[in-house]
Structures are given as structure tokens and as C-alpha cells.
Amino acid sequence: MAIVDTAATVRGPAKPKVTVKDLKGKVDPDWCPGCGDFGVLAALKQAMAELGLQPHEVLTISGIGCSSNLPGYLNTYGMHTLHGRAVAVATGAQLANHELKIVATGGDGDGYGIGGNHFVHAMRRNVDLTYIVMNNQVYGLTTGQLSPTSVKGMQTKSTPFGSVENPINPIPLAIAAGATYVARGFTGQQKHLVELIKGGLEHKGFALIDAFSPCVTYNHDNTNEFFKQRTRKLEEMGHDPTNFQAAMQQGCQWGEVIPIGLFWKREDLPTLDQLEPVLSDGGPLAHRPLGVAPEIAQALINELM
Amino acid sequence: MKRIDLAIGIGGAAGQGIATPGDILARIFVRRGLHVNAYNAYQSIIRGGHIFLTLRTSDQPVLSYGDKLDVLLPLNQDTMNRHLRLMRAGSAVLFNSDTIKPGAAAEGVQLCPFSVKALAPTIRGDLVQNTIALAAVLRLIKVEFEILEEIVTLQFRRKGAAAVAENVGVARAGYDHAAAHFTALPFSLPDPAKPLAFFEGNQALAMGGAASGVRFYCAYPMSPSSGVLHWMARHARQLGIMVRQVEDEIGVINMAIGAAHTGCRAMCATSGGGFALMSEALGAAAMMEIPVVCINVQRAGPATGVPTKTEQGDLWQVLGAGQGDYPRIIVAPTSIVDCFKIVPQLFNLVDKFQCPGIILSDLLLSEGRSSIDPAELEFNVPIDRGDVIGLNGHATPVNGNYKRYLITESGISARAVAGTPGHVHVVATDEHDEDGVLISDEFTDPHKRQAMHEKRMRKMDGVLPLLPPPALFGAADARVTLLGWGSTEGVIREAIGQLADAGISANNLQIKWLVPLHADAILSILSACAKVIIVENNYSGQFARYLRSETGFAADGHIRKYDGEPFMPHHIVEGVNAILAGSTKLYVPVHEIQV
Numbered sequence: 001m002a003i004v005d006t007a008a009t010v011r012g013p014a015k016p017k018v019t020v021k022d023l024k025g026k027v028d029p030d031w032c033p034g035c036g037d038f039g040v041l042a043a044l045k046q047a048m049a050e051l052g053l054q055p056h057e058v059l060t061i062s063g064i065g066c067s068s069n070l071p072g073y074l075n076t077y078g079m080h081t082l083h084g085r086a087v088a089v090a091t092g093a094q095l096a097n098h099e100l101k102i103v104a105t106g107g108d109g110d111g112y113g114i115g116g117n118h119f120v121h122a123m124r125r126n127v128d129l130t131y132i133v134m135n136n137q138v139y140g141l142t143t144g145q146l147s148p149t150s151v152k153g154m155q156t157k158s159t160p161f162g163s164v165e166n167p168i169n170p171i172p173l174a175i176a177a178g179a180t181y182v183a184r185g186f187t188g189q190q191k192h193l194v195e196l197i198k199g200g201l202e203h204k205g206f207a208l209i210d211a212f213s214p215c216v217t218y219n220h221d222n223t224n225e226f227f228k229q230r231t232r233k234l235e236e237m238g239h240d241p242t243n244f245q246a247a248m249q250q251g252c253q254w255g256e257v258i259p260i261g262l263f264w265k266r267e268d269l270p271t272l273d274q275l276e277p278v279l280s281d282g283g284p285l286a287h288r289p290l291g292v293a294p295e296i297a298q299a300l301i302n303e304l305m
Numbered sequence: 306m307k308r309i310d311l312a313i314g315i316g317g318a319a320g321q322g323i324a325t326p327g328d329i330l331a332r333i334f335v336r337r338g339l340h341v342n343a344y345n346a347y348q349s350i351i352r353g354g355h356i357f358l359t360l361r362t363s364d365q366p367v368l369s370y371g372d373k374l375d376v377l378l379p380l381n382q383d384t385m386n387r388h389l390r391l392m393r394a395g396s397a398v399l400f401n402s403d404t405i406k407p408g409a410a411a412e413g414v415q416l417c418p419f420s421v422k423a424l425a426p427t428i429r430g431d432l433v434q435n436t437i438a439l440a441a442v443l444r445l446i447k448v449e450f451e452i453l454e455e456i457v458t459l460q461f462r463r464k465g466a467a468a469v470a471e472n473v474g475v476a477r478a479g480y481d482h483a484a485a486h487f488t489a490l491p492f493s494l495p496d497p498a499k500p501l502a503f504f505e506g507n508q509a510l511a512m513g514g515a516a517s518g519v520r521f522y523c524a525y526p527m528s529p530s531s532g533v534l535h536w537m538a539r540h541a542r543q544l545g546i547m548v549r550q551v552e553d554e555i556g557v558i559n560m561a562i563g564a565a566h567t568g569c570r571a572m573c574a575t576s577g578g579g580f581a582l583m584s585e586a587l588g589a590a591a592m593m594e595i596p597v598v599c600i601n602v603q604r605a606g607p608a609t610g611v612p613t614k615t616e617q618g619d620l621w622q623v624l625g626a627g628q629g630d631y632p633r634i635i636v637a638p639t640s641i642v643d644c645f646k647i648v649p650q651l652f653n654l655v656d657k658f659q660c661p662g663i664i665l666s667d668l669l670l671s672e673g674r675s676s677i678d679p680a681e682l683e684f685n686v687p688i689d690r691g692d693v694i695g696l697n698g699h700a701t702p703v704n705g706n707y708k709r710y711l712i713t714e715s716g717i718s719a720r721a722v723a724g725t726p727g728h729v730h731v732v733a734t735d736e737h738d739e740d741g742v743l744i745s746d747e748f749t750d751p752h753k754r755q756a757m758h759e760k761r762m763r764k765m766d767g768v769l770p771l772l773p774p775p776a777l778f779g780a781a782d783a784r785v786t787l788l789g790w791g792s793t794e795g796v797i798r799e800a801i802g803q804l805a806d807a808g809i810s811a812n813n814l815q816i817k818w819l820v821p822l823h824a825d826a827i828l829s830i831l832s833a834c835a836k837v838i839i840v841e842n843n844y845s846g847q848f849a850r851y852l853r854s855e856t857g858f859a860a861d862g863h864i865r866k867y868d869g870e871p872f873m874p875h876h877i878v879e880g881v882n883a884i885l886a887g888s889t890k891l892y893v894p895v896h897e898i899q900v
Binding site for chain 1: 335336500502503504508512515516517518520521523540541542543544545546547549551552553555556559560561562563564565566567568569570571585586589593677679682684685688690696697722723724725726727728729730731732733734735740741742743746
């Protein structure tokens with residue numbers, strides 16, 4: 001089985017150097033001043049530049065929401081799809097051209113709410129893509145309603161008396177569902193976030209990077225300051241990301257200490273495209289010639305005789 | 306004129322093995338160059354219920370499953386009870402007299418009992434009944450025993466020589482029993498001629514996809530569309546097609562769109578319920594201008610409806626699928642072979658016009674089976690990928706001046722596939738500018754919005770001239786014009802033959818390309834017709850309403866059926882008679898056989 005090492009290919013010596021400036025999109029973000037998403041965009045561009053990813057080799061796919069506007073602010077191929085559908089579109093694109101570097105981006109409502117079904121199934125399939133979720137624990141673009149990661153008791157426009165529901169915890173969910181790289185970052189820790197995204201982009205398999213990206217307009221509980229006080233880097237806590245139990249345990253922590261960093265990584269599982277015999281040789285499906293060879297066409301007809 | 310016209314009905318409970326004798330009979334017929342049409346009435350049940358296969362063969366193309374049976378093969382008492390009363394003089398009913406009692410038959414119906422216990426005392430199991438029944442039927446229609454011997458040998462080869470000998474012996478006993486006790490029917494196999502192929506509509510759709518160069522196919526199982534998935538899955542490795550079963554239909558269409566954006570031809574199939582879930586993404590494909598083909602195999606709705614029964618009830622769903630106005634091409638194949646032929650045509654159109662294409666099939670076509678001259682299955686079809694950049698992975702850079710949504714007279718802009726050097730851009734489901742930048746949130750830019758909307762919609766003007774306008778079948782001055790769309794073509798044309806025998810001249814206008822619609826051409830044809838009756842398989846006259854909205858034309862009468870079963874020719878004949886007699890403007894036939 002041919003395994004295409006995209007990361008190794010794009011770091012080849014013939015490639016021109018890519019700077020953060022090269023990765024700047026056609027327009028500037030229209031996010032609220034102080035939005036955490038600026039930090040995710042900056043970290044993603046930095047990670048791509050450090051890995052030397054050429055703009056045309058990357059396809060960045062988002063859903064709908066404030067954070068899903070990201071592809072427009074990035075100079076790579078981009079698809080700004082429907083609410084919740086980024087991961088489904090990304091799966092199709094990855095299988096159709098497995099030489100592209102696929103990045104999916106979006107928010108917590110987009111990925112863990114309306115897109116929850118695609119999210120879970122893409123992880124069990126170990127689709128080779130990097131999924132960055134800008135998690136602000138609130139719906140921003142619809143002006144401040146409960147999100148799947150809003151904490152119990154949170155008061156929003158749709159829960160004026162406080163939410164009675166438990167939130168989704170994406171970290172243990174992703175580990176249990178089969179993601180092979182599960183990390184959490186915080187936009188207030190840029191260098192750390194860049195490293196986590198780089199790790200995700202280099203990882204062969206489904207990489208989730210849940211990034212705390214505080215909403216300065218609609219979430220006054222989970223603020224920059226809130227995370228600054230609580231987040232602790234797993235890398236400084238002696239965490240072993242190959243230890244399943246420890247990863248689940250750390251992923252479930254939420255309180256005075258909220259761990260960030262790489263929770264879980266395994267490299268022994270093949271990705272969906274590696275498992276698919278149709279891709280074993282012949283290059284990306286997207287570039288293969290169309291048409292059915294006459295002897296195969298005859299065989300298909302013979303089946304009907 | 307038809308020299309041969311024979312219909313055989315085989316009925317029983319699900320799990321009784323009706324398909325095997327049906328397949329064997331069909332193969333015997335098509336190998337001798339006879340035409341075959343088969344329709345299987347069944348329910349959403351894996352064991353039990355009542356399954357009834359009608360297999361009709363002729364030396365002429367078989368347009369429908371017909372009105373009558375010549376041979377009935379009830380494999381259980383229930384089938385006997387339901388169908389015997391419909392058997393007419395000259396027909397034969399073969400049954401296992403150990404377990405089935407015939408009841409009262411009409412004058413001239415030949416009852417042909419056989420005892421499985423007596424003919425096959427040593428073989429256990431229910432399926433031996435089928436072997437004996439098949440042998441008796443073949444004797445009744447004077448098929449040589451050697452043909453059956455060969456089939457039984459093939460069927461039991463894997464179980465060893467003893468099993469082969471035993472089952473051939475049983476077949477021989479059934480065959481000889483029929484020779485001794487039953488009167489043969491006036492039918493005999495013709496001399497060997499050019500053999501025909503035999504396939505179902507879903508296979509035809511899948512093969513049409515393969516011929517088109519589909520490289521990505523995904524689906525969520527849903528009757529009656531799953532046959533496309535099954536064919537694709539079985540042939541995926543042979544043909545180099547990525548075939549995936551996906552978590553839901555929303556995922557299906559979105560994956561197909563993702564694949565198509567990289568340059569693959571991508572296709573998916575579902576039924577009405579799954580199609581409803583795909584609606585929003587079809588609009589997304591149109592907005593991002595990504596070509597994708599979606600097949601909706603209609604079944605009786607609404608909601609879960611009658612999952613194993615046919616209907617033409619999704620026309621307005623596909624016409625209006627998704628929010629907003631967007632360009633889409635909709636085609637309803639008119640026969641099983643048409644299912645094969647329209648797929649490459651539609652792919653060329655959606656590639657050229659960069660929009661979604663919808664194929665509106667139904668259970669009758671998709672699960673119906675038909676013989677076909679193998680020469681008609683042409684895989685070497687013209688392929689036109691339209692104005693596309695970078696399909697081979699290389700393209701000349703354009704110094705950053707590439708505009709994905711360049712406003713043009715035709716509305717078509719060059720489409721660079723993701724991964725192409727020098728053409729980096731973002732596609733968006735939000736309204737956008739020529740270069741793909743979002744304008745949806747820009748402070749008052751109605752002019753850009755209007756220009757982009759018009760650019761997309763303008764593409765439809767280019768589609769219509771590429772579609773063949775519909776044409777009348779039959780005499781232009783006929784007394785009655787039967788107007789249908791999609792799958793009803795065969796049964797309407799058979800009804801026209803019956804009407805002619807009764808002295809009523811009728812012709813047919815069958816509509817295949819629904820969107821865009823050749824409204825002017827249709828109106829001009831219909832305006833010259835004496836009396837127009839619209840025939841469709843739904844309650845509300847969905848096509849009649851669509852035609853009226855597009856042309857202002859109101860038909861003189863309507864024949865509609867929405868009980869789940871397809872039209873039989875005589876339903877249409879009776880409807881025409883009733884409407885001509887002035888007794889009604891809307892005729893709804895009552896289906897005779899309780900299946």
C-alpha cells in the first residue's frame with residue numbers, strides 16, 4: 001500500500017519559502033476587536049509557514065459562524081460551506097484528492113452541535129484532516145445563545161434563567177470516538193497553540209485541536225482572564241499522550257485547573273485513505289482519466305447476459 | 306405484431322425464494338432473444354408478507370408488466386387466495402397440492418396440481434417445491450429439459466455431485482409429471498437468436514455513472530435507491546471508484562460536493578426522505594458552483610410512506626428543494642435503458658453549467674427489470690468537463706488575477722479545482738463577489754448581489770437549447786393525447802396500442818427533461834392536440850400543476866394513481882374511455898390485485 005507522506009513532500013527542497021504574509025487572505029477579518037479567533041488565525045498561519053505549506057496545497061474548509069469566516073482570511077484554497085457540514089465536505093475532498101492538506105475550521109456550535117454526527121463519524125474513520133474548533137462556549141453570530149459547550153448554569157439569550165443542561169466535553173468524546181490526535185489550546189498561549197496546530201498538520205490521521213477562543217461580546221463567564229488563571233500545560237504536568245486512561249482523565253478535568261496541550265496521540269492506526277484499495281495506486285482520484293476501458297465495459301455487460 | 310406474449314406470476318412469502326425461479330426464467334427468455342419486463346411487488350419485510358413477481362416476455366419490446374397472467378405459480382395458500390380469482394380462460398395455475406388448496410377457478414383456467422411429497426420423497430426443505438414448480442412451468446411452455454438440467458446443475462454444483470444428481474432427478478420428475486398431466490400452453494421458445502441483456506433500473510443508473518467517469522459515489526441506504534449503492538460497491542475496485550456508505554444523507558451530499566470540488570465526478574442516490582435532508586446542500590452546490598449529480602428514486606410518501614411502493618410524488622420537492630432560487634437541471638428517465646443513457650448526458654451538462662443535477666427516478670424504473678440489447682449499453686460516451694482548470698494537477702499560474710466567479714455573458718466562469726497552482730481562491734455559500742470574497746455581510750451592496758445572482762441564474766438560459774425538445778409519439782391528429790413524464794412512458798404506449806384496437810386513436814407526449822422545461826415547444830404541441838389527458842402516479846397532479854405554472858396550459862382530463870402500485874395498461878384505457886364519455890375529468894383506477 002502506497003502511503004503518501006504529504007508533510008514530507010511539501011517540505012522538499014524545491015519548494016519556495018512561505019511566510020506568514022504569503023498566507024494572508026484577500027480581506028481582513030471582521031471579527032469583534034479582541035476576539036479569540038484572531039489568535040487562532042495567527043497561529044494557523046504561523047504553523048503553516050513553519051511547515052512550508054504552499055497556499056495551493058492546502059484546502060481549508062469551514063462551516064458557518066463567526067469563526068467559520070476564517071478561510072476568507074487565509075490565502076489557501078478554501079470552502080466556506082454550510083452550517084455544520086465542514087467535516088463532511090472535508091472528508092469528501094480528502095478522499096477525492098488525498099494529496100491535498102485538508103484543514104477544517106469552525107466553532108463549537110458548528111462542529112459539536114449541528115455537525116455532531118459528521119464529527120463523530122469522521123473520527124471513527126480516522127480521516128486524514130486537521131480540525132480546529134474555535135471554542136467560545138456560546139453562539140456569537142446569532143447574537144448570544146447557548147452552545148453545546150456552554151457550562152451548566154450559563155445565562156444566555158436562550159437560557160435567561162441559566163442552562164440546566166450538561167455541556168459536551170469534546171476531548172474525551174474525540175478520544176473515545178477514535179480521533180488519533182486530540183489537543184486543546186488557548187489563544188492566550190500563542191506559541192503553544194502554534195505547536196499544537198503544527199503537530200496536528202503533521203499528524204497522519206484525524207487531528208482535533210479544540211482551541212479556547214474567548215468571545216468578548218457574548219460570553220462574560222469564560223473570558224481570556226478566566227482561562228489565563230486556570231489553564232495548565234499538559235507538557236509541564238508530565239502527561240503521557242500515549243496513555244489512554246491518563247488522556248481521558250485529564251480530558252475530564254474542568255475547574256480550578258483546566259489542562260491544555262496534547263491529550264492523546266496514536267500513530268499505529270491507518271487512515272481511511274490508506275485503507276481504501278482504490279487509492280493504492282494511480283494518484284488522487286480527482287486527476288485520474290475518466291472513462292471505462294473497453295474490456296471492463298464488456299465484462300460489465302457480460303454480467304447482465 | 307407480437308407472436309409471443311406470455312406473463313408468469315410467482316407469489317409467496319418473503320424468504321420463500323421467489324427471486325431464483327424468476328431469474329432463471331428471465332435468463333432462459335433473454336438468452337433466446339426474447340424481451341422481458343419484470344416487476345416485483347413486495348413489502349418492507351424480510352420474512353413473511355406477500356411478494357409477487359410478474360415476469361412478462363415477448364418477441365417485441367415489453368413496455369409494461371401488462372394486464373393479465375398466463376401462468377400463476379403460487380408458492381403458498383395466501384398467493385392462491387389472492388390471485389386465482391384474477392386468472393382468465395386459457396391460463397394455468399401450478400401449485401403444490403400437499404399444502405395448497407386451489408378454491409374456485411374461472412371457466413377455462415387449467416389447475417395443475419403436483420405433490421412435492423410424491424415427486425421428491427427424499428429431499429427435505431421448502432425450496433424443492435420451487436425446483437418442481439419451475440420444471441413444470443418449463444414443460445408447460447415447452448422448454449427443453451436440457452436447458453433446465455444445465456441450470457440446476459450450475460445451481461447445485463457447489464454442493465457436490467450427489468446433490469446435483471438428486472435435484473436434476475427431482476426436476477425431471479416435475480417435468481415428466483407436467484408432460485403427463487398438464488396441457489401445454491400455446492407458447493414455444495423461438496430458435497436461438499441474438500441474446501439480450503437483463504438488468505434493473507438501479508444497475509442502469511450506476512452503470513451510467515460508471516460510463517460518465519464517476520470517481521466518487523456515496524450514499525446512505527434507502528429503499529428503493531440502495532441498488533445503485535450495491536452495484537457501485539461491488540464494482541468499486543474494478544472501476545477505481547471511491548464508494549462510501551455515509552452517516553446520513555446530509556453527509557452524503559456534502560461529501561460529494563467536497564469530492565467534486567477537487568475535480569472528481571461525484572454522484573449519490575437516495576429516495577425522497579433522504580433527498581429532503583440533502584436540500585440545503587444542493588443549494589450550496591449551486592451557490593459555490595460545484596457540479597454534482599443526485600438521484601432521487603421516488604417511493605410513495607409522505608414521510609416514511611410506503612417504502613416498497615412506487616409514486617411520482619417528489620416533483621415539487623425537487624423543483625423547490627432548498628432555500629432561494631438557484632440553477633438546477635432535473636431529468637426524469639422514461640425507461641430502464643434511459644436510466645443508463647441520461648447519466649452521462651446530465652454529467653456533461655452539470656460540468657458545463659457548474660450546478661447540481663437531479664435525476665428523478667422511481668421504484669418502478671429503479672427496481673423494475675428489463676431486457677436490453679447489449680449494443681445499446683455504450684460506455685464510450687462523449688465527456689465534456691466544461692470550463693475547468695487544473696484537472697491534470699497542473700495549470701498555468703495567472704498572476705493572482707484569477708476570478709473564480711468572473712461575471713460573463715453565459716454566466717459560466719472558469720472553475721479551478723482545489724490544488725491547482727496559481728488559482729487559489731475561496732468558494733462560499735454566502736453571497737460573494739467575483740473573486741469569492743463574501744459580500745453577504747457588506748454594508749449595502751445590492752448591486753453586487755444582484756449581479757452575482759443574475760450571473761448564476763443566467764446559466765439556465767444556456768441549458769435549454771442543449772436539451773432535445775419533446776416530440777409526439779404517434780399520429781399528430783389523434784383523438785387523444787396522453788401526456789406523461791418519466792417512468793410512465795412504457796405503460797402509456799402500451800395503452801395506446803389497446804386504444805387503437807378499440808378504435809380510439811391516441812398519441813403520447815412524454816416529458817423527460819423537467820428543468821429547464823421546453824415550455825414553448827410543449828405548449829405549441831399541446832395547443833394543436835384535440836384532447837389532452839395527463840397521466841401521472843400521484844394524488845395532486847404535480848406535473849399538471851407544474852405544466853400550468855410554466856405554460857398556462859390546462860389539460861382536459863387527468864388519470865392519476867397513488868395506491869403504490871404502477872399503472873397497468875387497462876387502467877389508462879379505462880380512464881380514457883371514462884373521460885371521453887364525459888363522465889369525469891379525473892379518473893383514479895382501482896388496483897385489482899391486493900398486494
